[in-house]
Amino acid sequence: LYVTPDLGSGTPIAPTPDQSRYLxxxxxxxxxxxxxxxNGRDGEWRATITEFTKRGVVLTCxxxxxxxxxxxxxxxxxxxxxxxxxxTIVEKAAELGVRRIRPTITRRTNVEKVRLxxxxxxxxxxxxxxxxxxxxxxxxxxxxxxILDGWDPARRLMFCDEAGGEPAMAALQAAGPGPWAILIxxxxxxxxxxRARLRALPFTTAVSLGPRILRADTAAIAAMTLWQxxxxx
Ligand code: SAM
Numbered sequence: 001l002y003v004t005p006d007l008g009s010g011t012p013i014a015p016t017p018d019q020s021r022y023l024x025x026x027x028x029x030x031x032x033x034x035x036x037x038x039n040g041r042d043g044e045w046r047a048t049i050t051e052f053t054k055r056g057v058v059l060t061c062x063x064x065x066x067x068x069x070x071x072x073x074x075x076x077x078x079x080x081x082x083x084x085x086x087x088t089i090v091e092k093a094a095e096l097g098v099r100r101i102r103p104t105i106t107r108r109t110n111v112e113k114v115r116l117x118x119x120x121x122x123x124x125x126x127x128x129x130x131x132x133x134x135x136x137x138x139x140x141x142x143x144x145x146x147i148l149d150g151w152d153p154a155r156r157l158m159f160c161d162e163a164g165g166e167p168a169m170a171a172l173q174a175a176g177p178g179p180w181a182i183l184i185x186x187x188x189x190x191x192x193x194x195r196a197r198l199r200a201l202p203f204t205t206a207v208s209l210g211p212r213i214l215r216a217d218t219a220a221i222a223a224m225t226l227w228q229x230x231x232x233x
Contacts, residue, residue: 001015001019001023001035001036001037001038001128002037002038002039002040002124002127002128002135003015003019003037003038003039004039005039006039006041006042007037007038007039007041007042007043007045007061008042008061009061009062009063010060010061011060011061012050012058012059012060012061013037013047013058013059013060013061014056014057014058014059015056015057015059017056020056020057023035023049023057024052024057029049029057030049030052031049031050031051031052032048032049033048033049034046034047034048034049034062035047035049035059036065037059037061038133040127040133040134040135041068042068043064043065043066043067043068043069043133044064044065044066044133045061045062045063045064045065046061046062046063046064046065047059047060047061047062048060048062066133068133068134069132069133069134070099070133070134071097071098071099071132071134071232071233072097072099072180072228072231072232072233073099073155073178073179073180074097074098074099074179074180074181074182074224074227074232075098075099075100075101075102075155075179075180075181075182076089076093076098076100076101076102076181076182076184076220076224077102077104077144077147077157077181077182077183077184078093078101078102078103078104078182078183078184078216078220079103079104079105079106079108079109079144079184079185079186079216080103080104080105080109080111080112080114080141080186081111081186081187081216081217082111082187083111083114083115085215085216085217086103086111086114086119087118087119087122088217089101089184089216089217089220089221090119090122090123090126090136090138091122091123091125091126092126092217092220092221092224093123093136093220093224094122094123094124094126094127094130094132094135094136095126095129095130096221096224096225096228097132097224097228097232097233098136098224099134099136099137100136100137100139101119101123101136101137101138101139102139102142102147102181103119103138103139103140103141103142104141104142104143104144104147105141105142105143105144106143106144106185106186106190106191106194107144107190107191107193107194108185108186108187108188108189108190108191109186110186110187110188111186112141114141116138116140119138120138123135123136123138144194148197148198148201151201151203152179153202153203154178154179154203155178155179155180155181155203156175156178156179156180156181156203156204156205157180157181157182157183157198157201157203157204157205158171158172158180158181158182158183158205158207158223158227159183159198159199159204159205159206159207160182160183160184160185160207160208160209160219160223161185161190161195161198161199161206161207161208162185162189162190162213162214162219163189163190163195164208165205165206165207165208166205166206166207166208167207167208168207168208168209168223168226168230169226169229169230171205171207172205172207172226172227172230172231173230173231175205176231177231180227180231182220182223182224182227183198184216184219184220184223185216186216187215187216189213207223209222209223209226210222
């Protein structure tokens with residue numbers, strides 16, 4: 001269960017009303033039962049339900065079950081696409097271990113609105129069910145130019161280009177481990193001037209995900225899976 005307060009031995013934790021209902025109504029837990037909780041910073045803790053009232057439950061942290069761990073240093077820079085697809089991408093990115101999701105606005109992006117609170121909740125729930133102890137950060141949308149202007153050149157960029165590139169698996173293996181980001185374009189793909197800039201950057205590896213043009217959500221899942229197979233854990 002994901003909670004926000006700091007965790008430590010003896011700390012009382014009040015879950016949200018929804019979480020309380022889930023623990024008592026769905027999980028059928030009661031006073032004295034144990035559950036595992038995490039906050040993305042302090043590791044995973046065994047906690048006991050020490051209060052059980054109509055207003056909700058209170059947990060008391062008992063002992064550290066697993067020290068805090070972080071997944072691979074992988075980011076996903078993804079052009080905004082329509083709501084349901086963005087939500088799928090965020091969920092799958094959280095499952096596949098991405099640390100930071102950076103929604104971006106490119107020349108051909110035609111969606112600008114995004115509900116960050118909803119994306120945060122999706123990332124949190126997906127992280128929770130995988131058993132990872134960190135929750136991916138979802139940034140405010142930013143223009144691709146601005147993201148590239150502030151890029152740390154030590155981070156390699158797997159530029160997924162629908163116009164073609166090196167086969168992804170071989171290109172990733174040749175580039176090797178280290179901090180990485182994956183870039184996925186919008187429904188209309190990248191504009192020629194964006195492609196030219198991306199290809200000229202020294203930290204970019206332009207890759208193909210195969211001969212078919214994939215939908216952005218499929219492309220993101222394929223790219224993250226290939227990255228995991230070639231580099232990640
Ligand atoms: N029109 C479709 C849609 O509505 O989803 C296709 C979108 S495709 C242009 C979106 C992005 O997925 C591309 O900009 C690229 O990043 C990635 N992509 C799709 N197919 C790809 C491929 N075969 N190789 C590399 N990247 C690909």
